[in-house]
Amino acid sequence: MNPTPQPPARSVPCQTFCVESDCSFPAVRESARLVREWLNQWRIDDSETTAWELALVEAANNAVEYAAGPARLKPVRIEILLGELHVEARVFDHTAGFDLPTEVDLPDEETEGGRGIFLIKSLTDSSEYLRGPEGNVLRLRRPRLQPSEPLPLDHTADLEIKLADAERALSEMSEELASSYESLVAMFRYSAELGSHANLAEFAQRLVTDLLQLTESDVLILRIRSDDKLNPFLAHPADLTARLSSLSLSHPPTSVEVDAARNRENVWFGTNHPPEPTDPLSGIGPIGMGLVHPFRFGDRCLGTITVIRTLRETPLSSAQVNILQTLGDFLAIQITNSRLLDERTRSRITRHELEIAANIQRSLLPVSLPSPPPFEISASCTNAGEVGGDFYDVLHIGNSGLLFVIADVMGKGVPAALFAAVVRTAIRSVPGLFTDPAALLSSINYTLCDDLARVDMFVTAKIVYLDLRNQVLASASAGHCPLLVWRPGLAEAVVIDNAGLPLGIEPDTRYSLSLTPLPKGSVALLHTDGISELRDPQGNMFGTDRLRSLLPSLSPGLLAFDQINQRVFADLDAFRARVAPTDDQTFIVIRNAS
Amino acid sequence: MKITHTDTNNLKVSALTEITAANAAQIRDAIRAALQPAHQVLDLDLSTVTFLDSSGLGVLVALHKTLRSRGGQVRLHNPTPNVLQVLELTRLHRIFDIVT
Numbered sequence: 001m002n003p004t005p006q007p008p009a010r011s012v013p014c015q016t017f018c019v020e021s022d023c024s025f026p027a028v029r030e031s032a033r034l035v036r037e038w039l040n041q042w043r044i045d046d047s048e049t050t051a052w053e054l055a056l057v058e059a060a061n062n063a064v065e066y067a068a069g070p071a072r073l074k075p076v077r078i079e080i081l082l083g084e085l086h087v088e089a090r091v092f093d094h095t096a097g098f099d100l101p102t103e104v105d106l107p108d109e110e111t112e113g114g115r116g117i118f119l120i121k122s123l124t125d126s127s128e129y130l131r132g133p134e135g136n137v138l139r140l141r142r143p144r145l146q147p148s149e150p151l152p153l154d155h156t157a158d159l160e161i162k163l164a165d166a167e168r169a170l171s172e173m174s175e176e177l178a179s180s181y182e183s184l185v186a187m188f189r190y191s192a193e194l195g196s197h198a199n200l201a202e203f204a205q206r207l208v209t210d211l212l213q214l215t216e217s218d219v220l221i222l223r224i225r226s227d228d229k230l231n232p233f234l235a236h237p238a239d240l241t242a243r244l245s246s247l248s249l250s251h252p253p254t255s256v257e258v259d260a261a262r263n264r265e266n267v268w269f270g271t272n273h274p275p276e277p278t279d280p281l282s283g284i285g286p287i288g289m290g291l292v293h294p295f296r297f298g299d300r301c302l303g304t305i306t307v308i309r310t311l312r313e314t315p316l317s318s319a320q321v322n323i324l325q326t327l328g329d330f331l332a333i334q335i336t337n338s339r340l341l342d343e344r345t346r347s348r349i350t351r352h353e354l355e356i357a358a359n360i361q362r363s364l365l366p367v368s369l370p371s372p373p374p375f376e377i378s379a380s381c382t383n384a385g386e387v388g389g390d391f392y393d394v395l396h397i398g399n400s401g402l403l404f405v406i407a408d409v410m411g412k413g414v415p416a417a418l419f420a421a422v423v424r425t426a427i428r429s430v431p432g433l434f435t436d437p438a439a440l441l442s443s444i445n446y447t448l449c450d451d452l453a454r455v456d457m458f459v460t461a462k463i464v465y466l467d468l469r470n471q472v473l474a475s476a477s478a479g480h481c482p483l484l485v486w487r488p489g490l491a492e493a494v495v496i497d498n499a500g501l502p503l504g505i506e507p508d509t510r511y512s513l514s515l516t517p518l519p520k521g522s523v524a525l526l527h528t529d530g531i532s533e534l535r536d537p538q539g540n541m542f543g544t545d546r547l548r549s550l551l552p553s554l555s556p557g558l559l560a561f562d563q564i565n566q567r568v569f570a571d572l573d574a575f576r577a578r579v580a581p582t583d584d585q586t587f588i589v590i591r592n593a594s
Numbered sequence: 595m596k597i598t599h600t601d602t603n604n605l606k607v608s609a610l611t612e613i614t615a616a617n618a619a620q621i622r623d624a625i626r627a628a629l630q631p632a633h634q635v636l637d638l639d640l641s642t643v644t645f646l647d648s649s650g651l652g653v654l655v656a657l658h659k660t661l662r663s664r665g666g667q668v669r670l671h672n673p674t675p676n677v678l679q680v681l682e683l684t685r686l687h688r689i690f691d692i693v694t
Contacts, residue, residue, distance in 0.1 A: 025616040050676055057647050061615045109689050110659060112652040119648055122683055 015042065015082040020075040021060075023067050023094075028060035028076050035080055035089070042082055045145045052142075055123040056089060058116040059138050063093035069268040070289060070315040071095060074135075083161045086125075088141045097136045097318070100129035134317055200338040204234050207327055211307065212236055214327075215320045219284065219308035223247070223257060224335065225301060230261055233303070244280060253278040260292035261301045266321070267292045271313050281306070288313040291321070295328030297336045305331075353414050358383065360417040361391060364424050370396040372468055374520070374594030376556070377402070378564040381586040389416030389459075390528050390584035393424055395434070401468050403434045404588055406480065406526045407461035410502075415455065422448065423459055423503070437463035437476035438498075438513035445478065445503045445511075452504025459503040462526055464590075466518065471592060473518050476511045478503045481527050482544065483514075486551035488521040493551040495544065523554045524590040530583035537577050546575070556593040564589050595621060597628045600637070605629055608639035613650030622653045626660060634666035641672035646680050658689060669693050 017038045021027035036053040040046075056078060063076045071094035079090040104121050107114040121127060125142040208220050219237070221244065223230040232244035247258050256275050260267040270289040275281040281290070290308040294301045305328055307316070316324070361383070369377045381390055389409025397403055405427055409416045426444040433440040440463055452458055462480040464473050475483050479502035486493035500511045518524055525547065534542040550571055554564055568587060596609040607625055625636070636657060640646075658668045669691045673681065681687040 025614070029612075029614055029616050050679075053645070054647060054680065057614065057645075061647065061649065065615075106684060109686060110655065112655045112659075113648070115648040115651055115684050118684065119680070 017080040017082070018077065020077045023064050023072045023074060023076050025061060025064055028064055028078075029057055031060060031076070031078050032056040035078060038080065039082070039087070044082075044087070048087070048142070048145055051123040052087065052089065055120050055140055055142075056091065058120050059089075059091040059140065062098075062116060062138075063091060063095060066095035066098070067093065068096070070270055070272065070313070073272055073313070081161050081165075084144070086141050086143050086161075088139065088161065088165075091138045091140070092135050093138070094135045094315075097131045098129070100127060100138070131318065200334060201234070203334050204331065207331055208234050208236055211305065211324060211327055214323050215307045215316055216309070217307040217316075218310040219306075221257075221281075221306040221308075222303065222331075223306075224303040225249075225261065230257060230304060240284060243284075247280070255279040256281060256290070257292050257304045257306060260294045261304050264294050264296060264301050266294075268315065270315075281308075284308075286310045289315050291316055291324070293321075293324050293328050295325075295332045297332040302332045302335050357412075357414045357417040360414070360421055364391040364393070364417075364420055366392075366394050369394055370402060372396065372399075372402065374592055375402070375466065375468065376561045376591045376593050377588065378561065378591075379586075379588040380565050380568070381584065383584050384530065384581040389420050390530065390586040391420045391424060392526070392586055392588055393427070394588070395428070397431075397434050397465075399468070401435065402466040402590075403437075404464040404466065404526055404590070405461065406528060406586060406588055407459055408480070408528045408530075408584075408586075409459045410457050415457070419452070419455075419457060419459065422451070423461065427463070435465050435467075435474070436513065437465050437474055438511040441476050441478050441500070441503070441511040442509060445501075445509050446507050449504055449507035458505055460529075461503060464524075464526060466590060471518050471520075473514075473516045473524060473590075475514050475516065476500065478509075478511060479505075481529055481532055483516070484525040484527075484544070484547055484551055485516050485518065486523045486548075486555065487517075487519060488555070490552075492545075493523070493525070493548040495548070518590065518592050520592055520594045521555055521557060522592045523551050523556075525551055525554075525587060526590075527587040528584060530581060530585040531572065531587055533583065534572055534576055534581055534585070535579055536575050537579050542572065542575050546571075554589060554591070556591050561591070561593070564591075595624065597625065599628075599630075602632045603634045604637055605633045605635070606637040606639065608642070610638075610640070610643050612645040613643060613653055614645060614647045615649035618649040618653045622656055625657060629660070631664075634661075634664070636661050636666070636668045637671055638668060639671045640674065640677050643674060643677050646677045648684075651680065651684060651686060654686065654690070667691055 017035065019031045019034050021031045032053050035056055036049045039049045039052060060076050060078065074094045077092040081088045101117070104118045106118055120140065123142070124140040127138065127140050130137050130139065204222055208222060212220050220235065221232065221240065222234040224233040228249040230247040230249065232241055232246070235241040235244060247255055249258055249261060256267045256269050256279060268291050269275055270287060274287065281287070288309045288311050290306060292304050292306045294304050296302060305324060307324065365381055369379060371377050377394060379392055379394065381392060389411055391407055393405040395403040407420065407423055409419045409423065423444065426447055427440065430440060430443050433443055441461065460480040461478045462475065462483060464475040464483060466473055473483070473485065475496055475498060477498040478500050482495045482497035484493040485496060496514050496516050498512050498514050501509045527547065532542055532544050532547060553559065554567060559567055572585065595607060598606040600606045605628060613621055654668065661668050671693045673692065
């Protein structure tokens with residue numbers, strides 16, 4: 001208890017009285033009693049002093065009841081200004097503040113609480129509640145019932161009180177404005193920088209520097225959350241960053257930073273509420289006062305900002321807490337922007353990879369197709385969305401034959417395209433086996449098997465050699481779709497299916513050879529499963545049977561050579577309706593147009 | 595504070611000087627603890643109470659509800675002018691039987 005009669009701000013005949021007490025109900029009750037005794041000394045009417053005693057107890061009780069954390073360590077101060085016509089009281093608190101209502105209704109008679117503000121308003125002439133950076137003040141005033149003699153007060157004194165009040169209010173406002181101005185400048189700057197700063201580290205460094213200054217703190221720790229960990233990102237002093245380790249949000253030991261992040265609430269700590277010995281903060285040096293602010297984007301906590309005053313126990317003012325929260329919000333936006341930017345970059349890289357794969361795949365396809373009379377060759381390879389592993393190749397072997405290759409490498413993207421290139425090169429590297437597709441498949445399977453197995457890939461392929469002179473197709477298959485051949489007189493195409501393991505499964509696989517005549521007017525079709533497994537809106541597959549029925553319509557007698565691809569796609573498109581194909585569609589049509 | 599069992603139905607509380615936020619909870623709890631099932635009337639002697647704040651009013655309302663729930667009542671005896679003024683200001687004088 002510290003009652004101190006204070007001299008007036010100016011040498012004027014007004015009286016002031018000030019008393020400070022601990023933040024407890026008995027202590028503030030005693031303060032109100034001292035005020036009453038002081039007023040009694042000045043011969044204030046007993047009914048007035050009684051009213052003041054009760055009004056001050058109610059006001060001070062609120063200051064005690066709603067003080068939280070370090071604010072409970074700060075005194076409750078009551079000031080009295082005794083003028084000729086009025087008595088004014090100021091009760092200072094360090095609570096979060098409240099909105100003083102203009103009118104207060106009495107609670108229901110059965111309600112036990114809620115009459116304090118009613119009593120204050122009823123017992124005083126005017127009241128106002130002001131919030132300030134270092135605390136709040138409830139200003140109460142009531143007229144004096146009868147000026148007492150021989151108090152040496154006159155009307156001038158009352159005016160002087162008002163003047164002193166105005167000067168004090170002005171000074172507080174200037175101080176708050178200066179503090180707010182710095183905060184506003186920082187906020188405008190961060191607002192302008194949002195989105196333009198790709199470098200999160202640089203943004204965070206500036207934020208740390210500004211927050212240290214604006215919150216008048218000595219230590220600052222910025223942690224950014226990743227999954228269930230709070231990882232140290234930046235700290236001041238700089239060497240502190242390396243000394244900090246990650247904190248788990250789901251496993252002990254707990255800490256004030258983890259508590260703040262879990263509960264998404266500010267957590268105060270300091271001399272009277274020190275961190276636990278297991279808390280990393282307990283090892284960083286002296287702590288007078290500290291506050292952990294968890295910053296969020298939406299409902300998700302993105303990290304924590306911890307500010308510490310090493311020697312001073314004075315808590316942050318409400319304005320400083322506000323700026324900490326506001327800059328925390330800016331940081332949350334910047335982190336979210338940065339993460340979105342990373343995702344966009346990754347997406348761009350993926351797109352670029354797909355372009356590379358598409359270029360590789362395009363480069364594998366023949367620039368032009370040979371058509372040694374009487375044979376006509378038409379082919380197509382279209383990608384479905386992502387780049388797949390389909391490719392085909394057609395080689396003219398001297399004047400005696402044509403070699404057809406159609407293959408599907410398992411997988412998509414760059415790896416599939418690269419293996420398609422490898423397979424194509426491997427086939428071209430053994431010209432001695434071109435006339436024997438089965439031996440050719442066995443050879444390249446043996447060559448590539450280890451490489452394919454190492455990356456857990458395989459390739460289906462069909463190789464067909466067309467003997468131009470004898471008009472015969474020699475075919476072999478490595479797990480690929482069957483060769484379909486239609487000859488005039490048949491209702492539909494026949495299926496030439498040589499069962500065989502895909503390339504890359506078993507190095508010693510022996511493939512079988514089939515010989516099929518391709519006489520005048522015949523049509524042969526090589527295709528990938530993107531054609532036969534095409535789906536309609538009901539999920540039905542196009543299937544081999546529909547392809548077999550399609551082949552007669554591609555015969556030289558019915559369809560012009562340059563209409564072949566168009567006709568195939570017309571059938572496929574009609575079947576799938578508007579369902580987008582999910583796989584590459586590749587086919588080769590061979591006609592004997594003699 | 596003095597608590598007396600005047601007869602099987604009455605409990606009397608006297609020698610109170612102040613009922614404020616500083617002691618409200620203790621006073622309320624002590625009186626409730628002393629109340630026995632047979633007690634129908636709680637006589638509060640307020641003649642020595644010089645100061646009553648809103649927390650003190652809360653104690654009176656709480657005890658009033660306790661007694662009423664058992665079909666009884668709280669009687670306030672000889673409240674001092676200050677206390678009576680607070681009761682009247684908050685209109686709680688209407689729910690108590692005030693005996694002068």
